[in-house]
Amino acid sequence: MESKYKKILITGASSGIGRQMALDYGRGGASLWLLARSEQKLHELAEEIRSAGGQSHILVCDATLEPVLLGALQFAQASSGGFDLVIANAGWGGKMKYPGENNIIVLNQIVDLNLKAATQTLEFFAKFMVEAGHGHLVGITSVAGFRGLPGGAAYSATKAGLITYLESLRFSLQSFGVKVTDIRPGFIRTPMTDQNKVPMPFLMDVEPASAKIIRAIERGRKRFSFPWQMAVFVHLLKALPDFMYDWLAAKSFGDIAASGRKGKSEANTSN
Numbered sequence: 001m002e003s004k005y006k007k008i009l010i011t012g013a014s015s016g017i018g019r020q021m022a023l024d025y026g027r028g029g030a031s032l033w034l035l036a037r038s039e040q041k042l043h044e045l046a047e048e049i050r051s052a053g054g055q056s057h058i059l060v061c062d063a064t065l066e067p068v069l070l071g072a073l074q075f076a077q078a079s080s081g082g083f084d085l086v087i088a089n090a091g092w093g094g095k096m097k098y099p100g101e102n103n104i105i106v107l108n109q110i111v112d113l114n115l116k117a118a119t120q121t122l123e124f125f126a127k128f129m130v131e132a133g134h135g136h137l138v139g140i141t142s143v144a145g146f147r148g149l150p151g152g153a154a155y156s157a158t159k160a161g162l163i164t165y166l167e168s169l170r171f172s173l174q175s176f177g178v179k180v181t182d183i184r185p186g187f188i189r190t191p192m193t194d195q196n197k198v199p200m201p202f203l204m205d206v207e208p209a210s211a212k213i214i215r216a217i218e219r220g221r222k223r224f225s226f227p228w229q230m231a232v233f234v235h236l237l238k239a240l241p242d243f244m245y246d247w248l249a250a251k252s253f254g255d256i257a258a259s260g261r262k263g264k265s266e267a268n269t270s271n
């Protein structure tokens, strides 16, 4: 599908949702800047995009290292001449256990990636887009940001924080002609969810998920929660009184509520 966006930066492009969006935008003829830590995977993706007729540039970078991230973003801004679309997608589900030895390490990694790196990326490009008088900033949050998930304290908190940040940012930037979109996926089949032991209702494959995200971005949606069944479900969950939510969480998540979320991204497993 041809996109109205011609120059696009995606963080967390080496796997899952970010990778699929990069492929889809690349096939549509956009020029892409792809950021992640896994150099080999980025090269393979860039090759796939090239074979499909697209163009891409890779940015090998650990987004949790602020000077390294800002250096990579500065390089991308200078070499691209400015982006029409920036998607802050990189994120980690983390694994926290109680009692646990590494919870603070995991917590810091989740906060540094899901909240700090995402907001730093968006803030970095907001300045250039405001000066240019156009552009579109997108954050990939989660329905997990609607309520605290059992075993996912840090993950839910960072996604809730990013949801609120995106809403505020939208108000700040709209008079400058810069759009802001908050994408809130439910469960999508990616390396992050592959090892989940918790129930994953309405699990969706990454290809239709990417197509839905791209459609929402193209339409300039302010926020988009999907799949729709999950969106309805989490809005109901949000409205539930605490005693009912606690009962449902214990029933659905069982001992995960005590022992932690199991999802993990390949390179973060050492935690």
Ligand SMILES: NC(=O)c1ccc[n+]([C@@H]2O[C@H](COP(=O)([O-])OP(=O)(O)OC[C@H]3O[C@@H](n4cnc5c(N)ncnc54)[C@H](OP(=O)(O)O)[C@@H]3O)[C@@H](O)[C@H]2O)c1
Residues within 6 Å of the ligand: 011, 012, 013, 014, 015, 016, 017, 018, 035, 036, 037, 038, 039, 041, 061, 062, 063, 064, 089, 090, 091, 092, 093, 113, 140, 141, 142, 143, 184, 185, 186, 187, 188, 189, 190, 191, 192, 193, 264, 265, 266, 267, 268
């Ligand atoms: N899958 C789901 O069900 C689901 C649901 C709701 C929201 N989300 C959100 O969607 C986004 C993408 O998730 P996904 O499911 O596609 O996960 P994924 O397949 O694990 O991909 C995560 C991406 O983030 C990158 N990343 C991780 N740590 C990084 C770091 N320190 N610096 C730079 N890049 C880093 C990874 O690349 P490297 O390892 O190469 O760095 C990878 O490209 C995340 O924000 C996630 O929270 C996912």
